[in-house]
Amino acid sequence: MSLLVPATPDEVAASVAEAAQLRTPLSISGLGSKAQLGAPWNAARRLDLSALKGVTMYEPEELVVSALAATPIEDIEAMLAAKGQELAFEPMSFGALYGTGPGSLGGCLMANVSGPRRIKAGAARDHVLGVKGVNGRGEAFKAGGTVVKNVTGYDLSRGLAGSFGTLAVVTELTFKVLPRAETTATLALAGLAPKRAVEALCLAMGAPVDVSGAAHLPSFAANALGFAGPVTLLRLEGFAPSVDERFDRLALSLKPFAKAERLDGAASIALWRAIRDVAPLAEPRDKIIWKISVAPTAGPPVAATIGKVYPGEALFDWSGGLVWLALTPDCGPDSGAELIRGAIAVHGGGHATLVRAPAEVRAATRVFQPQPPALKALSQRLKAEFDPFGILEPGRMQAEV
The missing domain is CATH 3.30.70.2190 (Alpha-Beta Plaits)
Structure with a gap:
């Protein structure tokens, strides 16, 4: 795998444009904290954004901060704390689960991360104000801005949340911040x-x-x-x-x-x-970790249904609506996917993501919840618009997209 390490947003655009011209698939990474999240695949090239670091604008009085995509979240949080402010959505770190370092601001949006405060403040997508990035053609774009009420029509900044780099390469982001609780x-x-x-x-x-x-x-x-x-x-x-x-x-x-x-x-x-950070379930490191989102009252029965077949440990967040489930490595060839998603369907619906498992297991399992036909068709149309040549993280989320 060849490595591309652009030093500026313009170099990112040039790298993606070349890959589009050559029809060369790209894997995209910032600080690599979430490299194990998603289906593994062997890309011909990896676009490493780790050089794109630094705060580009911080106005405490206006409650807004902008930074390049690979700026560590820890740096942002420390800077905000010094002014009595915070990222209210409380972005989780995958360091405990994966044994990696700090996550980046760009990865925060691409994975649409959040924390326990999501029940009150929402997730990353609810706090992003604007992005700069590059689509799959290698064309630079800007969406949103630096104030809350600046969007008419499709909110592209929010639309990229949770896309894991499959639609665009984000190079700079702007988030609203809030006062830190006393x-x-x-x-x-x-x-x-x-x-x-x-x-x-x-x-x-x-x-x-x-x-x-x-x-x-x-x-x-x-x-x-x-x-x-x-x-x-x-x-x-x-x-x-x-x-x-x-x-x-x-x-x-x-x-x-x-x-x-x-x-x-x-x-x-x-x-x-x-x-x-799901620290209580992180060890031992060979345990399979699932993230299950359901209605709050469905959390305990879903966990109990799974536990009758595959013993494991659970952690309930979001008033019971988020179940972090740790299973032993012998939980079947699909890491319990069929049982887990069946239990979710029986108890009112939801979705399950395989967060931690060996690469060979993730390759043989649908890591993200399979999409219903209408949603899959929409995802395919979005992919075709943003990345017509299919070079940005193809297959990381859904094999059909």
């Missing part, structure tokens, strides 16, 4: 079974207390983070008096479930960072 506290309920825990989480989400994190850790995941048994967790953020008042109200409403305990400050922050 105080964070976590309400913990011990000893609940998953179904009962999700009932408590859903009750809390419906209460006027502005919950910003809602997760349940069964015993395995809870023990990995220092708890004695299963624990159900709810996060409150904001000004200290408000957090205190909302905590008391929430503890009272959840009294029928269990006695509420409180974690504050650094302990609360570290706990939610571990949940964000």
Whole structure:
């Protein structure tokens, strides 16, 4: 595989234009933190964007930041924290799962990452304001801008979210930022079974207390983070008096479930960072990891259905709607895909992504949820418009696209 390392956005455009002319497929990487996510394939060339680093604009008063695609998320977060600000969608790091380094700002959008705060703030696509990039013809483009209300028609910046580089190569991005919470506290309920825990989480989400994190850790995941048994967790953020008042109200409403305990400050922050990065399930490294998205109340029964056939460990986030599932390597030739997607269909629908597995397993399994015919047809039309020669990450997400 030959390596292309453009130093500027113009060089990115030239590299893609040459590949388009030669009909040479490209794999695209920033800092390589998500290289193991998706179907593996052998590209003739790899477009390495790691030289495109640096903040190009930061206006704290306007709550907006722009940076080149390979700028490490950790650098962005440190800069924002110094001004009392943050990326509100709480982008997860794949470092614990893959043993890699920090992710990039471009990869953040391409994978549409988020964290526990998604239930309140959304994902990367909900915070991107503008992008600059190159389509599959090698043509540079700009979409969006540096303010929130700047879009009429198709929102291309958001449309690229979650495309994993299959539609365009993004070279620069602009995100809105928000003030960082002054105080964070976590309400913990011990000893609940998953179904009962999700009932408590859903009750809390419906209460006027502005919950910003809602997760349940069964015993395995809870023990990995220092708890004695299963624990159900709810996060409150904001000004200290408000957090205190909302905590008391929430503890009272959840009294029928269990006695509420409180974690504050650094302990609360570290706990939610571990949940964000799925750290309790990361070891041992040969475990197969699935990310399952369903309706919140469907999370426990989906996990239970799978557990009857393939024993594993789970972590429930997003009030039960996100199930991180760790299975042993002997969970079948398809890593449990047929069983998992069948369970999802029975319990109301959703989607499952194979996040961690050996390359040979990912090559033999549909890593991303198979698309229904109408959505697949739309994806094919978008691919044809953005990348008519099919050179950008062909087959990484869906074999037909």
